[in-house]
Amino acid sequence: MVKLQGGEYIALERLETTYKTSHYAANLCVHATSESQKPIVILFPHEVHLRELLASNANLPAPDTDLHKLCEDQSLKEFYLRDLQAIAKKNGFKAIEVVQGVVLSPEEWTPESGLVTAAQKVQRKAVEKKYLEEIKVRISVHRCYRSVRSERADGYSYSVCRLAIRSRKGLTEGLSDS
Numbered sequence: 001m002v003k004l005q006g007g008e009y010i011a012l013e014r015l016e017t018t019y020k021t022s023h024y025a026a027n028l029c030v031h032a033t034s035e036s037q038k039p040i041v042i043l044f045p046h047e048v049h050l051r052e053l054l055a056s057n058a059n060l061p062a063p064d065t066d067l068h069k070l071c072e073d074q075s076l077k078e079f080y081l082r083d084l085q086a087i088a089k090k091n092g093f094k095a096i097e098v099v100q101g102v103v104l105s106p107e108e109w110t111p112e113s114g115l116v117t118a119a120q121k122v123q124r125k126a127v128e129k130k131y132l133e134e135i136k137v138r139i140s141v142h143r144c145y146r147s148v149r150s151e152r153a154d155g156y157s158y159s160v161c162r163l164a165i166r167s168r169k170g171l172t173e174g175l176s177d178s
Contacts, residue, residue, distance in 0.1 A: 071104035
């Protein structure tokens with residue numbers, strides 16, 4: 001259980017169990033802290049299903065694109081965000097349980113990498129440590145994005161946020177407006 005910024009609690013493991021039903025996720029970890037308004041997801045794509053999707057969708061990258069490049073693609077991050085949000089809606093999640101951003105991981109999560117146990121249980125601390133910089137970017141860009149969208153600073157300068165969003169080409173994609 002994690003207490004979010006608004007004082008409400010969410011059960012990360014319960015959210016993970018439901019979000020893992022995504023046809024396009026091989027593994028994932030839900031991340032939130034007491035400073036979070038909503039959780040984000042760190043996700044390792046199900047490569048076979050992902051490539052099938054890419055082959056049938058002209059708006060996404062080519063199916064033969066390297067997985068590392070795919071995980072950097074903003075349209076793919078946006079796809080994963082919409083997919084996870086649809087799962088949340090289908091399962092009746094509260095607004096605070098719906099993910100606000102996605103970090104895609106191109107590296108398989110194995111016991112050797114330390115990201116899962118031998119029983120394939122996610123090692124939350126190891127995943128958070130490995131993807132800390134990407135998590136920080138997602139959270140800070142989301143805060144800034146929300147500030148600009150609502151036209152109030154919330155501790156950030158409006159003009160600095162707008163400039164940051166413009167300069168981080170595509171980083172606002174893959175984030176929810178709410």
